[in-house]
Amino acid sequence: MRKISSPLRNYKNIFTFLAIAFACSVLFVQCSERTEGTAELTELQEKALSFTSPMPENAFEEGMNKSDEIIELGRMLYYEPRISKSGTISCSSCHSLATFGVDQTPVSIGHGWQKGPVNAPTVLNAAFHKTQFWNGRARDVEEQAGMPILDPLEMAATEEHVLAVLASIPEYVERFQTAFPDQDDPLVYENVGNAIGAFERILLTYSPFDDFLRGNTNALSDQQKKGLETFIEVGCQTCHRGQVMGGEIFTFFQTPKEKETGQFNKGRFDFTQRESDKHFFKVPSLLNIEMTYPYLHDGSVWSLNETVNIVAKEMLSRELTPEQNQLIVEFLKTLTGEIPENAMKLPVLPPSTAETPKPRFDI
Numbered sequence: 001m002r003k004i005s006s007p008l009r010n011y012k013n014i015f016t017f018l019a020i021a022f023a024c025s026v027l028f029v030q031c032s033e034r035t036e037g038t039a040e041l042t043e044l045q046e047k048a049l050s051f052t053s054p055m056p057e058n059a060f061e062e063g064m065n066k067s068d069e070i071i072e073l074g075r076m077l078y079y080e081p082r083i084s085k086s087g088t089i090s091c092s093s094c095h096s097l098a099t100f101g102v103d104q105t106p107v108s109i110g111h112g113w114q115k116g117p118v119n120a121p122t123v124l125n126a127a128f129h130k131t132q133f134w135n136g137r138a139r140d141v142e143e144q145a146g147m148p149i150l151d152p153l154e155m156a157a158t159e160e161h162v163l164a165v166l167a168s169i170p171e172y173v174e175r176f177q178t179a180f181p182d183q184d185d186p187l188v189y190e191n192v193g194n195a196i197g198a199f200e201r202i203l204l205t206y207s208p209f210d211d212f213l214r215g216n217t218n219a220l221s222d223q224q225k226k227g228l229e230t231f232i233e234v235g236c237q238t239c240h241r242g243q244v245m246g247g248e249i250f251t252f253f254q255t256p257k258e259k260e261t262g263q264f265n266k267g268r269f270d271f272t273q274r275e276s277d278k279h280f281f282k283v284p285s286l287l288n289i290e291m292t293y294p295y296l297h298d299g300s301v302w303s304l305n306e307t308v309n310i311v312a313k314e315m316l317s318r319e320l321t322p323e324q325n326q327l328i329v330e331f332l333k334t335l336t337g338e339i340p341e342n343a344m345k346l347p348v349l350p351p352s353t354a355e356t357p358k359p360r361f362d363i
Contacts, residue, residue: 044228045212045213047232048212048213048228049213052213052243052245053243055206055210055243055337057204058201059125059128059204060201064198064201066198070194070195071198071199071202072179072347073175073176073179074197074199075347076172076347076349077192077195077196078090078196078199079092079346081093082352082356082357082359083155083157083161083166083192084149084155084157085156085157085360085361086112086156086360087358087359088359089155091123091145091148091196094108094148097123097343100122100124100292100339101122101124101126101203102120104293105120105294106294106298106300107119107120108120108154110154111152111154111155111156112156112363114153116153117153118265118299119296119297121134121284122292123203125203125205125243125287126141126285128244129244129246129247129248130242130247130248133271134267134282134297135267135280135282136268136271136282137270137271141196141200141201142193142194144193145200146190149162152363156363163187164356165357168355168356168357169351169353169356171350172350176191176195179191199343202340203339203343205336207288207335207336209334209335223330224331224333226327226330227328227329227330227334228334230327231328231331234316234320234324234328235318236311236316238316239251239283239315240283240286244287245287246283246286247282248283249282250267250268250277250280253279253296253314254279255297255300255301255310256300258298264279265297265298268280268281286332286335287335287337288336289304289332289335289336295307304329304332305325305326308328308329
């Protein structure tokens with residue numbers, strides 16, 4: 001005799017079916033959110049994540065002003081040459097976003113054709129460095145942004161000149177008020193650095209290596225993976241670690257050119273005046289290293305392959321084989337990212353007025 005199912009049994013079956021369907025849907029969503037070709041992290045991905053991490057959306061810290069108004073003001077000031085003494089030099093002169101945040105010269109040319117003492121590092125991803133400049137004399141990009149403007153070798157301006165220029169242009173006065181709405185008198189020199197720093201905090205690049213770190217093992221070719229393995233085996237990650245694979249520690253370094261000429265940059269000593277800091281420099285970031293030549297703190301080496309050999313020998317006491325060198329370089333190329341489209345937008349700067357200070361070319 002056929003057994004008839006009770007209503008309760010039917011309800012149990014329905015509930016079981018719904019539970020299974022829900023579990024499957026959750027699993028499907030989780031799987032679909034993964035990048036193609038991931039499943040689980042490989043051992044190599046785990047090793048990479050032990051010393052670095054994928055690039056986040058921005059570099060703002062909690063509580064920072066990150067409004068559209070302050071970022072746009074910062075963008076304008078980044079490209080504003082009139083705040084320099086000569087009216088011809090801006091932040092972008094030495095840190096052009098068209099050439100990955102550098103000027104691709106050994107040292108930059110400043111006011112009156114004066115040469116800077118060291119190679120200009122890239123502004124891209126700089127907000128994640130623990131300190132700014134090769135000698136670490138600025139704590140963050142906001143403080144750093146205000147220094148070159150006043151440096152007699154660079155933009156050679158004074159605070160009074162900068163504020164006189166900005167106060168003479170009505171649009172800037174209004175933009176400072178909207179960017180710093182909680183301040184009664186926002187047009188102060190500190191806010192020039194704060195605004196430029198806010199713009200710099202969106203200058204982040206996203207590379208194939210970021211995709212690899214997020215789980216997509218197909219983001220790197222087999223040769224590039226071998227390059228990463230070689231990078232780790234040689235010990236490069238000892239210094240090139242952290243969010244931007246550098247920018248965290250200072251190391252003793254003298255370039256081949258310095259040794260040859262006997263003319264040495266004193267590095268961090270110039271800031272701390274500690275004898276133990278002589279010839280110590282901040283370890284540079286490796287992000288976009290393929291595009292930010294020439295290399296080393298004096299910009300004396302133009303070849304990435306040559307730079308890899310020099311640093312391996314000087315810092316790790318390793319003589320790389322040609323194969324090791326090429327594999328590491330192939331990996332380093334995966335760190336070349338895309339500059340955000342909104343960061344590349346050129347601003348239209350407001351016109352001067354009769355009160356705007358005129359350019360001066362005397363040193």
